[in-house]
Amino acid sequence: MGKAPAELLRGLREDPGASAILTDIDGTLAPIAPTPDAARVPEEVRELLERLSRRYLLVAGISGRKTEEARKLIGLGGVVYFGNHGFEKLEGDRVEIIPEALPYLERVRELERRAREELGPLGAFVEEKGITASVHYRNVPGEVGERCVELVRREGERLGLRVTVGRGVVEARPPVRADKGTAVRALVEEYRPRRALFMGDDTTDLDAFRELERLRGEGLLEEALRVGVASEEGPREIVAEADLVVEGVEGVAEVLRELAR
Numbered sequence: 684m685g686k687a688p689a690e691l692l693r694g695l696r697e698d699p700g701a702s703a704i705l706t707d708i709d710g711t712l713a714p715i716a717p718t719p720d721a722a723r724v725p726e727e728v729r730e731l732l733e734r735l736s737r738r739y740l741l742v743a744g745i746s747g748r749k750t751e752e753a754r755k756l757i758g759l760g761g762v763v764y765f766g767n768h769g770f771e772k773l774e775g776d777r778v779e780i781i782p783e784a785l786p787y788l789e790r791v792r793e794l795e796r797r798a799r800e801e802l803g804p805l806g807a808f809v810e811e812k813g814i815t816a817s818v819h820y821r822n823v824p825g826e827v828g829e830r831c832v833e834l835v836r837r838e839g840e841r842l843g844l845r846v847t848v849g850r851g852v853v854e855a856r857p858p859v860r861a862d863k864g865t866a867v868r869a870l871v872e873e874y875r876p877r878r879a880l881f882m883g884d885d886t887t888d889l890d891a892f893r894e895l896e897r898l899r900g901e902g903l904l905e906e907a908l909r910v911g912v913a914s915e916e917g918p919r920e921i922v923a924e925a926d927l928v929v930e931g932v933e934g935v936a937e938v939l940r941e942l943a944r
């Protein structure tokens with residue numbers, strides 16, 4: 684039998700000054716909603732994060748959202764924010780984009796234009812995000828969803844962009860080395876925690892899981908804990924690669940309560 688959650692979290696809980704709590708937002712802190720602007724972080728989760736940010740070395744939100752949106756959703760000053768799947772970071776009041784990605788901005792916009800023209804009339808929604816593109820198909824029939832994935836894959840290939848499929852969304856990004864894993868590495872190198880946990884539910888969170896494990900292998904972390912948020916829509920690797928599996932945002936809240944105990 685695997686270890687109980689409290690046992691898995693003990694190392695972090697007993698060493699808060701040297702522990703980092705890193706987390707995805709949508710599907711992890713905020714329940715999945717029909718549209719991006721309907722998503723909310725429950726008040727209890729926000730309060731727990733606030734307490735943890737005062738006690739632990741680091742609390743960071745690493746999201747696929749635009750950084751400003753990630754900041755708005757969590758709404759806490761004591762948290763560090765990375766947006767657009769690790770392509771952006773909030774530095775003071777400024778959002779910094781990975782410089783190597785900037786030459787691709789026009790291609791991302793072109794893909795968005797093509798998606799709006801072809802898929803907008805069918806009910807798909809293209810979220811305005813800047814350096815990465817997201818085409819949402821949660822609220823359209825299955826065959827339209829397939830057309831969304833097809834179009835973004837085709838245009839992504841033509842424009843030299845990298846494409847990923849997430850929960851009700853297909854996304855394209857510049858083909859440079861930036862993802863939630865590079866965000867995790869940057870934070871570990873800057874803050875030097877002994878222990879770190881990452882919580883996530885979707886495809887792009889796997890980059891963070893894998894980097895956390897590499898950091899542990901390299902000896903930069905003594906302990907790395909991957910918390911997978913199970914869902915019917917998420918990739919099976921989220922559960923397969925996790926050290927601890929929880930059910931939905933309520934399961935995440937339990938982890939936060941335990942860390943705050």
Ligand SMILES: O=P(O)(O)OC[C@H]1O[C@H](O[C@H]2O[C@H](CO)[C@@H](O)[C@H](O)[C@H]2O)[C@H](O)[C@@H](O)[C@@H]1O
Pocket residue numbers: 707708709710711714715716717718719720721722745746747748749810812817819821849850851852854885887
């Ligand atoms: O990395 P995350 O913080 O989990 O962001 C991933 C994407 O999340 C958002 O879309 C997802 O949540 C929406 C609200 O619940 C939902 O309607 C949609 O179907 C999901 O894919 C966000 O809008 C995207 O920009 C993020 O990339």
